[in-house]
Amino acid sequence: MQLDDLYRRVIMDHYKNPRNRGRFEDDAVTVDLNNPTCGDRISLQLKTKDGMVEDARFTGEGCSISMSSASMMTEAVKGKTIDQALDMASRFSSLMKGEAVEFDDYEELEALSGVNKFPARIKCATLAWNALRKGIDEDK
Ligand code: ZN
Numbered sequence: 001m002q003l004d005d006l007y008r009r010v011i012m013d014h015y016k017n018p019r020n021r022g023r024f025e026d027d028a029v030t031v032d033l034n035n036p037t038c039g040d041r042i043s044l045q046l047k048t049k050d051g052m053v054e055d056a057r058f059t060g061e062g063c064s065i066s067m068s069s070a071s072m073m074t075e076a077v078k079g080k081t082i083d084q085a086l087d088m089a090s091r092f093s094s095l096m097k098g099e100a101v102e103f104d105d106y107e108e109l110e111a112l113s114g115v116n117k118f119p120a121r122i123k124c125a126t127l128a129w130n131a132l133r134k135g136i137d138e139d140k
Helices: 005-016 064-077 082-096 107-117 119-139
Strands: 029-035 040-049 052-061
Touching: 005 064, 005 107, 029 119, 040 064, 040 119, 052 064, 052 082, 052 119, 064 082, 064 107, 064 119, 082 107, 082 119, 107 119
Parallel strands: none
Antiparallel strands: 029 040, 040 052
């Protein structure tokens, strides 16, 4: 898979130095999802309060795309309102369809834009975002 060099560096940085990796010691909304086509699995934990995503953590294992996407997603949604987080999830879906989308709120997400050219990998990139949607849904 060939990705733009700069994008590739951003992805590998998040893969090798994942942000927000770990688990909360106290209660948090927890969502376990996997992507059987690639073998990726993620356990996402969310802490929400007053309509905000206060904090997010994840554990799991999988390919560089799935793990870097989880690292970026948790970093992107922390401190955002639930509505902003869902809006980012929706823009990320558009990005995976090859649409031109901007992420002024977390530009590193654009590093995953090249994934739309590799349909088999789209599920890797969207796994963390699907977990986010599910977590927000279960938190209601
Ligand atoms: Zn994968």
